[in-house]
Amino acid sequence: MGGARLAATLAALMFVQLSSSIQAQTPPASQPAAPPFASAPDDGQWTIPQKNFASTRYSDLSEINTENVKSLQVAFTFSTGVNRGQESAPLVVGSTMYVLSPYPNILYALDLTQPGAPMKWQYNPKPAAAAQGVACCDVVNRGPAYSNGRIFFTTLDAHVVAVNAETGEEVWKTKLGDINRGETMTMAPLVAKGKVFVGISGGEYGVRGWIHALNEADGQSAWKAYNTGPDQDVKIGPDFKPFYDSEKGKDLGVTTWPADAWQQGGGTVWGWLSYDPDLNLLYHGTGNPGPWNANQRPGDNKWTAGIFARDPDTGDARWFYQTAPHDIHDWDTVNEMILLDMEWEGRPRKVMVHPGRTGFVYVIDRTTGEVLSAKPFHALTAVTGFDLKTARMQINPEKEPVNNRVIRDICPTAPGAKDWNPSAFSHKTGLLYIPHMNMCMDWQSSEANYIAGTPYVGAEVRMFPGPGGHMGEFSAWDIREGKELWTIKERFPLWSGALATAGDVVFYGTMDGWFKALHARTGEELWKFKTSSGIIGQPTTYRGPDGKQYVAILSGVGGWAGAIVSGDLDPRDATAALGFVNAMRELKDVTTKGGSLYVFKLP
């Protein structure tokens, strides 16, 4: 009898807890929400770096929460065997974890059913060593992607491979680029509708950027679209309906350049892709125009530094929006594009949220390409404002580069207010969590010579901390209001991605090696763990075969920001690593090279 009463009381308690947690699941009506295609019940896996096609990097798992996260402890570790920058995201499919190393791009499969997660197999694509010479910013890779029993990834020497996820056997391998033209690959592929979408890196080598769709089944080419040159090459046809007049006209990819400059014009694709299955649109950004020295390429330099919406079946462009027309500061538009639904001025809108290198968080109607809002999240001196009518930044003429003259105190810097490292959107709080920088720079342009297979830059840069003296910030962003709710300051720039969970805990790592958990609503630091090297990777979370929630991160400093350590650079040269070394001299005093996976769980 007593037992039954206890059980009833417990059941009632559980019901109360359950209903309150259901209430908490729903963000306030005014806040944006993940679209239905990204809101399916979480299966506890993490199969693509973006987590879902909307790129929210949010997990429904809530076993680890704000109360117990302080007890997180190491479950197991694993060395990737490569001491270069680890930007990749550990994936979990079924009871196997997949970890991809930087060059030489070795894929490891770990068996999560066994104690210590022993290696099941490893696959080495044996990329050409010479590719390291045309990789601008360390020899990184941003992760593999899983689809239909296979793991897909890119290699530094510009191949795409498909590997059997069970056995580690190579299914197909396709060469897409030529390192002798400076072409490399670092991005994570996106696999959707039977196609593998990949793009080329090399914006600092005069590469003419493109995105390529391969058939998922056999690796054969389905379509390829360039981001400079004639409309035919760019796949601009009758269905191309950009929102703004500045994107309308014939062959703008030729006419907005000096004669033939588009052939070495950049506009590479090395960042994040998103996909809307309802609208059937693939979204990708385009990189900086080449060379960095903008005085060598008067004009808007279409279709660089902008966002394309394309038909994933044919590659045909549907709309384009250029975030940085005639980019003067290396502001690639490669950052994550988070697809959300929200009410905007009384109307429901399907939007894309993009925290840009330019220093603005853009809210864009992803059906039409109309910019609904652009609000700054970084100290700006290079830009004075944003004109919503034309959707163009207002450039501060005093900070425009002049050949052979040092222009000082330009904010943000060449890597932008925020580089590739992706934000996370919590379906629960409705907030965007942005890991970003707080930096400024001096810049001097000079004439660049194009020599295939060597850099095509034409600028000397030195970076330094922005206002306040710290270089990194982790911000909770209210998308509707376009403002920060809270910000955590970090000594070094943040080069790691973010992860949001239903336990109201958000995770990120720092370049001096701390892996941190914050309260998603207040920003309060709830837990941190010091890993063996600096962190520039992407945290992920999953439910293990034992039913428990785990959190995974790769530790191993590097990337553009950490090249001073991973590449043994000399701190005396302010312009080393394209000017990043000037700001990062002290990194050598606080961390060393590494390459280790850390996985955490509750005791």
Add this chain to the structure above:
Amino acid sequence: MRNLLTASIAVLILTACEREDREYRANPVTAETEEKIALSPLSGGPSPPVERRSGIGQGYEENAFHVAQGKKLYVWFNCNGCHANGGGGSGPPLMDDRWTYGGQIENIVQTIREGRPNGMPSFRGKIPDDQIWQIAAYVRSMGRNVRKDVAPGRNDDMHPAPAEQRRPPGEVIDGGQISPSAQMPQ
């Protein structure tokens, strides 16, 4: 006394001549100087590795004109794109003491001409022989492995680091860095 003075002036003038000496007939692009050098200090057998240096390298790195030309060519051929102003980037630093493939001028010429497996492109047939020597001479000056009066003075534009001339005399540690491929598992 007068004789001594004349002699000193003569010596000074002669040294100065060597410092400023320049050749006006450059080698064609296809011509190659041939130096016998070893990449390792270790040799099979008791004697050190067989080497024969013609001395041409010394002529370049003791000559301010050649070093200054090398500094200009270092930018024209995009060396700075990877190695920055000596601190490195995608390529290793050149102003420090570690030389993966040897730090003597003959080694550096060979590295530029033939390339190296971990990303250094080969410039054979792309840069005339004498200009390769000039670039190599300038590279030697970045770590101040040349005479102070030969190394370049401060830049007119952005100052990334103290001028080559003002850096302390350097040293060369050969094979000081493990290449990433050597760290590769399997």
